[in-house]
Amino acid sequence: MALSPHRMSIRVRYPEADRLGQVNSSCYPVYMEMGRTEMLRATGMSYRELESDDCCLVVAKLHLTFHKPARYDDELVLETSIDRATSARIDHHYRFYRDEVLLAEGRTTLACVTRRGELRRMPEALLERLGLA
Amino acid sequence: MALSPHRMSIRVRYPEADRLGQVNSSCYPVYMEMGRTEMLRATGMSYRELESDDCCLVVAKLHLTFHKPARYDDELVLETSIDRATSARIDHHYRFYRDEVLLAEGRTTLACVTRRGELRRMPEALLERLGLA
Amino acid sequence: MALSPHRMSIRVRYPEADRLGQVNSSCYPVYMEMGRTEMLRATGMSYRELESDDCCLVVAKLHLTFHKPARYDDELVLETSIDRATSARIDHHYRFYRDEVLLAEGRTTLACVTRRGELRRMPEALLERLGLA
Amino acid sequence: MALSPHRMSIRVRYPEADRLGQVNSSCYPVYMEMGRTEMLRATGMSYRELESDDCCLVVAKLHLTFHKPARYDDELVLETSIDRATSARIDHHYRFYRDEVLLAEGRTTLACVTRRGELRRMPEALLERLGLA
Numbered sequence: 417m418a419l420s421p422h423r424m425s426i427r428v429r430y431p432e433a434d435r436l437g438q439v440n441s442s443c444y445p446v447y448m449e450m451g452r453t454e455m456l457r458a459t460g461m462s463y464r465e466l467e468s469d470d471c472c473l474v475v476a477k478l479h480l481t482f483h484k485p486a487r488y489d490d491e492l493v494l495e496t497s498i499d500r501a502t503s504a505r506i507d508h509h510y511r512f513y514r515d516e517v518l519l520a521e522g523r524t525t526l527a528c529v530t531r532r533g534e535l536r537r538m539p540e541a542l543l544e545r546l547g548l549a
Numbered sequence: 550m551a552l553s554p555h556r557m558s559i560r561v562r563y564p565e566a567d568r569l570g571q572v573n574s575s576c577y578p579v580y581m582e583m584g585r586t587e588m589l590r591a592t593g594m595s596y597r598e599l600e601s602d603d604c605c606l607v608v609a610k611l612h613l614t615f616h617k618p619a620r621y622d623d624e625l626v627l628e629t630s631i632d633r634a635t636s637a638r639i640d641h642h643y644r645f646y647r648d649e650v651l652l653a654e655g656r657t658t659l660a661c662v663t664r665r666g667e668l669r670r671m672p673e674a675l676l677e678r679l680g681l682a
Numbered sequence: 683m684a685l686s687p688h689r690m691s692i693r694v695r696y697p698e699a700d701r702l703g704q705v706n707s708s709c710y711p712v713y714m715e716m717g718r719t720e721m722l723r724a725t726g727m728s729y730r731e732l733e734s735d736d737c738c739l740v741v742a743k744l745h746l747t748f749h750k751p752a753r754y755d756d757e758l759v760l761e762t763s764i765d766r767a768t769s770a771r772i773d774h775h776y777r778f779y780r781d782e783v784l785l786a787e788g789r790t791t792l793a794c795v796t797r798r799g800e801l802r803r804m805p806e807a808l809l810e811r812l813g814l815a
Numbered sequence: 816m817a818l819s820p821h822r823m824s825i826r827v828r829y830p831e832a833d834r835l836g837q838v839n840s841s842c843y844p845v846y847m848e849m850g851r852t853e854m855l856r857a858t859g860m861s862y863r864e865l866e867s868d869d870c871c872l873v874v875a876k877l878h879l880t881f882h883k884p885a886r887y888d889d890e891l892v893l894e895t896s897i898d899r900a901t902s903a904r905i906d907h908h909y910r911f912y913r914d915e916v917l918l919a920e921g922r923t924t925l926a927c928v929t930r931r932g933e934l935r936r937m938p939e940a941l942l943e944r945l946g947l948a
Contacts, residue, residue: 430715431839435600435887436664440607440830449575449696453755456594467568472590474761478613485666488834489719489730520640531569533618563848563862564706573697582829586888597888621701622852622863645686699868702930707874708848710825711841724883740884746877759924797835799884 419547421497422455424444433488444480448510448522459545469531472537473506477525484519486512492519499523501546503537552680554630555588566621575600577613581643590674592678593658603662606639610658617652619645625652632656634679636670685813687763699754710746714776714788718725725811733775735794737805739772743791750785752778758785765789767812769803818946820896821854844880847909850895857870857948858944869929870938872905875922883918885911891918900921900945902936 432443452473453463463473486492490513499507510522528538566575585606586596596606619625625645632640643655661671690810698709718739719729752758765773776788788795794804846869851872862872885891891911898906909921926942927937 422846424767429712430719431712431841433834433835434834435832435834436607438607440578441611442575442582442830445573446576446577446695446697453696454631461872462755472569474569474615474618475613475617478574478611478615480608480611482607482609484612540680563709563852564700564845566701567697568701569701570701570705575697579828595888597893619917622861635904693823694867700869702871702873704873706844707877708841708844711844713840714840720897731930738835740835741879742881744840744877744879744881746879751873 421495424454426492428490438485439455451494455496473526476527479523482520557587559625561623571618585628588629594678608658609660612656615653690720693755704722704751717760719764727811741793745789748786790793820894823853827889835885842902850893854895872925875926878922881919940947
């Protein structure tokens with residue numbers, strides 16, 4: 417059974433807004449990493465421990481579409497869901513809202529590598545958490 | 550006549566590498582901004598001045614594909630080119646190399662807005678610099 | 683009457699840890715800004731609104747002492763207090779803990795300027811919130 | 816014989832300027848790390864290799880004083896010098912200029928630790944480069 421979407425709130429920090437007062441595009445990949453990490457933690461699994469077990473989830477592809485700017489001090493809601501997961505890759509989908517208005521959307525494809533950078537299968541325990549095994 | 554690709558070198562800073570020793574995905578949008586700004590400067594135009602003239606080029610879409618990790622202290626070569634430009638949008642293409650090996654590729658679509666966030670046409674002077682008018 | 687110290691928790695983000703696995707020194711000024719902003723919000727005042735009223739609190743001095751490294755995914759407790767405040771400056775003191783162990787300490791001196799950068803007095807409403815008027 | 820001051824130029828990146836248009840205080844520790852790394856490189860030594868030899872120079876103390884704001888697209892000159900160095904610590908001094916005007920000053924005290932975090936003596940080769948052995 418698939419995981420239900422995960423929601424968390426993110427308060428925009430002062431240096432994350434640029435001279436137009438808008439959250440810079442480079443902040444969104446950071447937020448996306450937070451979304452998928454907290455989603456995993458909500459299943460009872462820590463990404464830090466996963467890395468200790470030599471399972472590093474690295475970003476292979478990243479897409480972002482911006483509809484409206486987020487601004488300093490906004491309290492954003494980030495909704496993270498999983499579109500597709502196999503033993504070789506996980507595709508996440510991210511939606512950023514402010515007061516129920518969709519500001520931006522993102523997608524990532526993650527691959528699983530050892531600390532030395534060799535491709536490996538996702539561990540069973542992870543796939544179980546994601547409702548795939 | 551279209552602009553030829555622009556090349557610049559970027560030395561990876563210490564905090565840009567994460568605990569795996571790899572440049573974090575969130576650094577690439579920053580590098581891409583540097584690439585297109587320096588490309589523009591090479592045509593004799595300053596993006597800072599463009600913004601003073603109430604022409605803000607904001608990222609509407611951003612894509613990244615990672616082939617191999619960049620690491621701390623690497624001297625990267627960033628090649629920026631323009632795939633397509635109209636009075637409404639500019640599509641850039643970015644290629645990151647280390648010793649001639651392609652590490653990552655990016656694409657952005659930029660829109661032109663006023664400082665108040667209203668869509669506007671790209672200024673003629675900009676289109677001329679980009680070889681389009 | 684002086685404000686009592688404010689406590690908030692901060693989860694260390696993935697890109698905030700460097701290749702040694704330690705939170706980079708450049709993250710602490712960001713955390714400190716969060717500490718003083720949330721301390722102000724707890725008194726019922728928003729720093730964003732303060733800036734809208736042309737009162738910008740800018741960092742004039744910043745000091746940091748590091749005792750032990752913070753690491754990725756740590757849940758830090760940041761305790762912010764005010765050492766001294768006048769109509770010309772505010773001195774904050776910041777203490778970073780993990781499980782009651784002091785990891786780092788910081789201090790800032792803030793000045794109040796208009797958006798154009800001219801020095802101005804702290805507004806009365808702010809001094810009242812800080813227990814000084 | 817002591818090392819002479821090292822000068823390098825730094826172009827302020829777009830996301831480094833905040834909504835006031837000023838370089839955020841959190842960028843300066845990053846610049847300072849660049850200054851001391853390039854100073855070392857100018858003596859023929861790579862900090863990356865030093866870390867490979869299990870000599871990690873970590874920030875124990877950091878001070879910053881801000882005189883005037885730096886802004887987006889400014890070309891700053893960072894002058895780095897060494898105030899004092901022993902086998903236990905190195906004290907750097909940093910000065911940030913724009914058009915010969917001093918904008919900010921910083922100081923750091925670095926300690927030398929192994930990758931596991933144990934204090935160790937600075938290596939002889941490093942002290943030699945710094946003119947101390």
